[in-house]
Amino acid sequence: MKMLGATVVPATSGSKTLKDATNEAIRDWINHPQNTHYIIGSVVGPHPYPDMVARLQSVISKEIKAQLKKHTGKLLPTHVIACVGGGSNAAGAFYHFIKEKKVSLVAVEAAGCGLQSGKSAATTQLGSTGVLHGSKSLLMQTADGQVVEPHSISAGLDYPGIGPLHANLFKTGRASFDSSTDDEAVKAAMNLCKKEGIIPALESAHALAQLNKMKFKKTDRVVVNLSGRGDKDLATYMKFL
Amino acid sequence: MMNVLDAVFAEKKKNVLNIYCTAGFPLMESTTEVMLALQDAGADIIELGIPYSDPVADGPIIQQSNMQALQNGITLTKIFEQLTQIKNRLHIPVVLMGYINPVLQYGMENFCKDAAACGVSGIILPDLPMYEFEKYYASIFKKYKLNCIFLISPSTSKERMKKADALSGGFLYAVSSSTTTGTQNSSENKINYFKKLAAAKFKNPLLIGFGIQDKTGFEEACQYASGAIIGSAFIQHISTAKNVQKAVKEFVHTIRPIEQ
Numbered sequence A: 001m002k003m004l005g006a007t008v009v010p011a012t013s014g015s016k017t018l019k020d021a022t023n024e025a026i027r028d029w030i031n032h033p034q035n036t037h038y039i040i041g042s043v044v045g046p047h048p049y050p051d052m053v054a055r056l057q058s059v060i061s062k063e064i065k066a067q068l069k070k071h072t073g074k075l076l077p078t079h080v081i082a083c084v085g086g087g088s089n090a091a092g093a094f095y096h097f098i099k100e101k102k103v104s105l106v107a108v109e110a111a112g113c114g115l116q117s118g119k120s121a122a123t124t125q126l127g128s129t130g131v132l133h134g135s136k137s138l139l140m141q142t143a144d145g146q147v148v149e150p151h152s153i154s155a156g157l158d159y160p161g162i163g164p165l166h167a168n169l170f171k172t173g174r175a176s177f178d179s180s181t182d183d184e185a186v187k188a189a190m191n192l193c194k195k196e197g198i199i200p201a202l203e204s205a206h207a208l209a210q211l212n213k214m215k216f217k218k219t220d221r222v223v224v225n226l227s228g229r230g231d232k233d234l235a236t237y238m239k240f241l
Numbered sequence B: 001m002m003n004v005l006d007a008v009f010a011e012k013k014k015n016v017l018n019i020y021c022t023a024g025f026p027l028m029e030s031t032t033e034v035m036l037a038l039q040d041a042g043a044d045i046i047e048l049g050i051p052y053s054d055p056v057a058d059g060p061i062i063q064q065s066n067m068q069a070l071q072n073g074i075t076l077t078k079i080f081e082q083l084t085q086i087k088n089r090l091h092i093p094v095v096l097m098g099y100i101n102p103v104l105q106y107g108m109e110n111f112c113k114d115a116a117a118c119g120v121s122g123i124i125l126p127d128l129p130m131y132e133f134e135k136y137y138a139s140i141f142k143k144y145k146l147n148c149i150f151l152i153s154p155s156t157s158k159e160r161m162k163k164a165d166a167l168s169g170g171f172l173y174a175v176s177s178s179t180t181t182g183t184q185n186s187s188e189n190k191i192n193y194f195k196k197l198a199a200a201k202f203k204n205p206l207l208i209g210f211g212i213q214d215k216t217g218f219e220e221a222c223q224y225a226s227g228a229i230i231g232s233a234f235i236q237h238i239s240t241a242k243n244v245q246k247a248v249k250e251f252v253h254t255i256r257p258i259e260q
C-alpha cells in the first residue's frame, strides 16, 4: 500500500482486526466530512455502499464472460467459486450470473481453525440477523447482540459479517455456502504455487481449497476467482515452509 | 401527568445539564451509585449508555468505558435490573443511549416495555435511521410513552433537521461539531453553527453535546440552546477514581458550583 503511495494508519482500537479498521474508517469520516470521501473495500457498510461496491466489482463477471467465450466458445460457466469475507470479490464474480439459474454459485467462507473451534469467521454458519457498520445482514454475535471476534488466517476474511446481498443469496439458496479452514487454504495455496507458479492471496486460497471438496464432470466449466496475489501474505506462507 | 423530560424543560428553560455515563462502568455495580450521585450533585438529566462492542459514534474514552463495562459483564437485562433497584429514589429523567444491534437482539417491543417499566423517558439510537423508526418502531415507542431522540450535526441539511425535530420528543440532540464523542472539530466555525441552531425554530428544546468538557464549554453551549450534554470528560474523571461518588459530585460541581 505504501509503495502505491498511500498513507497507512493502523487501527489500534477493539480487536484490531478488519472490523475495527472499518470502525476507524467510519470514525475518521465522521470527523472529517468536509474533505473526506468515504470508500469501503467490501460490499458492507451503510446503503448505498454495498450496492455501489457490487456494481463496481461486477467487472469481474463481465470479464469472466468475455474470457470464457474466448477460451471455450461458451457464454456461461457451470460453476463460479469465490471466497467471502465481506463479499466484494464474490459479489463481482457472481453479479452477471445471479439471474442465470444454471450457473452454480459457490461462496467460500473462512472456517478458521474449524467451525466449532470458537476461532472461525464463517458468518452464514455461525451468525444471525444483526446490524453492523450500518447494514442489516448476517452477523456473528452473542445473544446480547455484541459482535463476536472472528478468526481467520487471512486478514481479509477475518470479518464477523457478510454483505446484505450475500445474506440474501444464502437465505434464498441462490448460492451455496461452504467454508475452508486455515490449513486447507494454506495447502491449496502451496499447490497452486507448485502447479502454476502463482502465489495466491490467502483469501483466494480458501476458494481454491473448495475445488477438492466438490465433484465435477469433464465438461464442466469451473471458474475460481483468484481475488488477489499472495505478495502481502509471504510472511504467513513462510511459516509453513 | 407530564412526561418527566418535558417537565424538566417546562420548569427550567436554560442551563439544563445532562450527564452521560456508561452503564456498568467503572465497575459492574457502579451504575446505580453513579446515577444517584449525579442526581444529588444537581444534574438535570442522565443519559445512560448501553455498552456495545462497536460504538462507531464514540471517541477513545467512551469506547474504552464500553469495553470495560462489557468485560465487567454488563447486559441490557442487568441494566434494567439496576434501574429497577433505584426507580423509587431516582427522580430526574433517564435517557438510554445505545446502538441498535443489542436492542434488536433484545427485541424492540421488549426493550421499550422494560425501559418504560423502570422509568426511562427517552431513547437515543444514533445508528437507527429515521425512516426505519417511522416505518417500524414509532408505534411501539408511542405505546410505551417513550421519546425517541434524534441527532443533528453541522452536516445535517435543513430539511433533515426539521424531520429529526418532528420525530423527536423530549429534546433534540445537536452534535457540537462534525466529530465522534470526546473532541471538537476545530476546522468548523462553531459559533456560526450554534447561532444557526439558536435561530432555527425547533419544536423541541435543544441540547448540545459531544466535546463539551468543562464549565466554559457548558456555558458557551447554553447561550445558544436549552442546555448541554457532557460525556467523555465525565467518564474520564470517574474512570480512575477511588471514591466514585465523590468523583461524580466533584465533577458536577466544577460545571455547576453549589448554590450558596
Ligand SMILES: Cc1ncc(COP(=O)(O)O)c(C=O)c1O
Pocket (backbone or CB within 6 Å): A041, A042, A043, A083, A084, A085, A086, A087, A088, A089, A090, A155, A156, A157, A201, A203, A204, A227, A228, A229
Ligand atoms: C485478495 C483478497 N480477496 C478477498 C478479500 C475478501 O474481501 P471480499 O469478501 O470483500 O472480497 C480480501 C480482503 O481484504 C482480499 O484482500
